[in-house]
Amino acid sequence: MDVVVCCKLVPDLVEELEVNEAGTDLDWAAVRWVLNEFDDHALEEALLLKESTGARVTVLVPEADGAEEVLYTALAKGADRAVRLTGLPPGAGSRALAVAFSRVLPSVGYDLILTGVQAVDDVDGQVGGLLAGMLGLPYVGVVTGVQVDWQVHKAVVRKEYAGGVVEELEVDLPAVLGIQSAQKPPRYAPVSKVRQLMREGKAEALPAELPAVPRAAVRRVFRPQTDRRAQILEGPAEQAAAQLVAILEERGLLRR
């Protein structure tokens, strides 16, 4: 009963993102890497499955600045194995990452693969879907809840649609699921536990080769032009409120 969580690190949006000189890509040197928040939910869902069914949880993380933190936090939260994939440069893209995962997964062993449904930088395709296609496994994304019956090799998942509609699907295992949110918010890993595990050095490393993948050519990367900028109503609260009320009245929005 092996659940593997495939993670990726993405640029932290808290920072100002710089475009490189040529305008063709992100300036990778200025990037702070953080765990994709949907992958955090995938990990949480995997840990919930561990708690309810006794499954073993393995976490795969490509090497980057901050990967150590992610690996040991996962172990501190309860993952059984944490593996660092070495040899992938930042900005390699989701497709390359998916190929790398697909080559490593058979040796890691899996019955169910969880990953975040998307990430802020996967314009070349979501890792979960790509991975499923490469491994020939069924894929369901935008999943908000997973139950597994290992005996019959089936999972029941909840998939979210727009407008609050949710559908329940039965999925044959092994499968890849793209997690939108876990059934509970991601748990907290106390810092002392993470540090303790770091001292013990339990994370492993596996080499991954950078594959050549078909990719649409990126011509340029730029900041979006914002042609419309709101007209700011100035002044203290009362003054701005009065201005707004006048605007609303003018537009006939203050009818009783």
Place this chain on the structure above:
Amino acid sequence: MAEVMVFAERQGDSLAEVTYELLAAGRQLSQALGCELSALLVGPGAGALAGGLGTADVVVCAEDPQLAHFTPDGTLQVLEAAVQQRSPRLVLLPSTSQGLDLAAPLSARTGLPLVAYCRELWAEDGVVVAHSQVYGGKLVVEVAVPERGIVCLLPGSVSAEAGRAPGTPRVEVLSVPGVSARARFRQRFEPEAGDVDITREDILVAVGRGIGDRENLSLVEELAEALGGAVCASRPLVDNGWLPKNRQVGKSGLVVKPKLYLAVGISGAPEHLEGMKDSELIVAVNTDARAPIFDVAHYGVVADLFDFLPALTEAVRQRKG
């Protein structure tokens, strides 16, 4: 023959709104590229729906009974077969819950490159070019698809009007032997029909994380009451359970187009904007002058909502008498 293929997303027995947007975009592309526009319709009753796809030149139907409800795996198999049999120049999918399940796996299985989160799409000199938003909308990537590829289009990027053209497309049947769906529909949960249908309200006061604590919602409720409108919220508040799901505005909630959308304490993440950017009048209240919400708002107030909301409520009440 090369064609631009649109995946027609269904909503039960009818076509989803986004399908018309895809058709509109597809029509423009197919004309620029000098090829046909096809629409792939999957599931029982496809033939009956074909009439609604007048913008397309040909409607490809795959009526496998296994696909009565959308099943990611089953539909993927059909899509894969369609691509293999028809070799389309470009496959257009919606960036929706359905589309996200199909685009990436299809790309992996066919080896065609994928461009996701596309906002703008056109062809120049036989090359398809897309603008996709990445990094939470902070940056735009311009991608060229010189040969074959798959594009996932964000809902609301293109006007659906051109996609509703009347017409009588050819109907071709796609035979896909041995579809074996490894993911199967079990049941559907509609959101609780709440007291209020925010998609029908003229005035909405939307509240986001800036509200701080749950108790502070009363400020928003008072304002909504004074204005004669309803309260709606961005995803985080609904996730916290402060408001029911039927009040959620955004990509995974409801799309609204009221006469007045007053966004309070909402930063303006792309997922939320998708749900309200076509509102007639958008007013944003936020302490951060650089919040993205101000890019879509018509008017803005850079102030603490705890100061502004009571002031506005009072002013509205006085004006209404």
Place this chain on the structure above:
Amino acid sequence: MLTPLERVVFLALAAGCLAYAAVGFRQVFAAIRRGHGGFPTDRWPQRVARTALQVLAHQTLWRTRRPVAIFHAFILFAFTYYFLVNVADLVEGFTGFSTAHRGGLWGIYNLVADVLSVLALVGMTYFLVRRFVFRPRSFRFNPQVMLLPGVEAGIRRDSLVVGGFILFHVGSRWLGQAFKLAAEGPDPWQPLASAVSTLFVGMPEPALEVGVHATWWVALGLILLFLPYFPRSKHIHLFFAPVNLALGLPQPPGRLEADGKGAARLEELPWRRILDAYACIMCNRCQDVCPAHQTGRSLSPAALEINKRYYLNRHLREFSRGAPSPPLWEYAISVDAVWACTTCSACVHICPVGNAPMLDIVEIRRRLLEEGEVPDPNLQDVLVKLGKYGNSFGKPERQRGQWTKGLPFRVKDARRETVDVLWFVGDYASFDPRVQEVTRTVARLLHQAGVDFGILYEGERNSGNDAGRVGEAGLFEVLAEHNIRLLDQATYRVILTTDPHSLNALRNEYQALGRRYPVVHYTEFLLQLLEEGRLKVVQPVGRKVTYHDPCYLARYNRVTEAPRRLLQRVGAELVEMPRNRENTFCCGAGGGRIWMREEPGQERPSESRIREAATLGVDTFVVACPKDYTMYTDAVKTAGYEGRMVVCDVAELVAQAVGVRAEVLAQV
């Protein structure tokens, strides 16, 4: 004086009671020893001397409830003296040696005994009347406070038993003297007993004899009978309060233990915290000063200690033998209450017997966090941000020094340049837009005075003080280690800060990591600049103000006079808050509470404090802490005092007085 039969019976009773009491006391000691921690072996002569002085002078009782302290003094002196008296009476019973009708030392002895007896009776009557007739609010707990069943009735019963014991023991002994004097004639050295003896003078001799014996038996018999009752009674504080006081608390009181193990159960606490339960006199002073309890919340430090004590009372045998006890949050303090604590240490400061309920709470928090039980998503979010970005705002480190951009001069980078004063700015002063203006004002003052100062810019991290108090000892370490690395590399003479929390960490908590930094609060520093003439007052403020002492400055670090002298220097007329200096009332931000969602209650502590200030007839509320600034600015609005009360930082007043532009000048 006693018949042979009486002697035998007495000795038998004594043997029985002592044996029974010994069992109880032994169990109590075994129970306390289950907790961890070492026993201090240093400076015992000094400890004993200091405690003796503390007890005799009633120092710890004088902080509040002064009338009570006076009456308690009667009882305490009487009881201490009665040790001699009981021995003398015992001797008299067995040898017939009487101290009455003698002059000299015996006379004085008797006079003191006589007076103290009456004072004790008066005092004990006062206490019983106070508890059972006047029924002060202090003895009531908020409705949501977790209490073991039967605790309130138990406390009443215990009070009656102890009160009765004292009244009967002292009363009986004193009456005994009256009977004796009625038979033997009045004793000028026992005027009060002599006066009462006149009531008995007419009685026949045998009756008086019976009276003497009966009162002797009641007096000393009650002592014997009471001995085995001690382990169950709060009266055991007679022994454990002085011991607790002698053992003392870490300095400053409220400083956390370095060991981050945490505790879920009583036996996992340090043994000092189990001892606290036995020293506790259940007076509820701590509850009265607790900002959470006083604003209607479920936290009562008193209830915590009392619940611990009652659990021990009811399970002493098993517990003393090593039986596991249930998690504390099941009977002693609710999880809500654990997180309601602001770690202001008012409970620690006010406790007359040296208890530290706040430290229990931090231990429990450590365990809850370790088990991943974070009380609310806001807090979890902030802890993650602290770990990632080193600040609670989730802003990238790069932005830490951006507040300096508004200044017309460059602020030195203490990471690269030598400075005289290294200014440790802190999160709120660096990132909160309102407080940034105060920070800039302070910078302008320093610049005006020609101070050679610098900041650590992106190198600075949150000091870790509040992370530690939330129970994240690991995060405290990570933050502290980082700051220490930078401070060790920098060259400076003294560290300056406007943030009392950072001051507390740098001066006290970092000692756990082997560093003790010379830190000064900006109020002390600005005062020094004025006194040295480096800043000159050109326009006295001329305003009536009140000043709120920050908890971490006044209570933890005893800095109370410098801010006052500073205010005086700049020409502000200070009207003291009723609760001032070490008795200050917390704004409610500490202990990570500013990072947590609001707990339902009557009002926020900060609103309560603003109301307190409003009664003084002042319109200016002066603060000296960044979190106070934000808390009280909000509270003025939410409590409805906008336009009537303005919150002002000390720096703004100083700037006004010395003619330096303040970013914001508080105007009513």
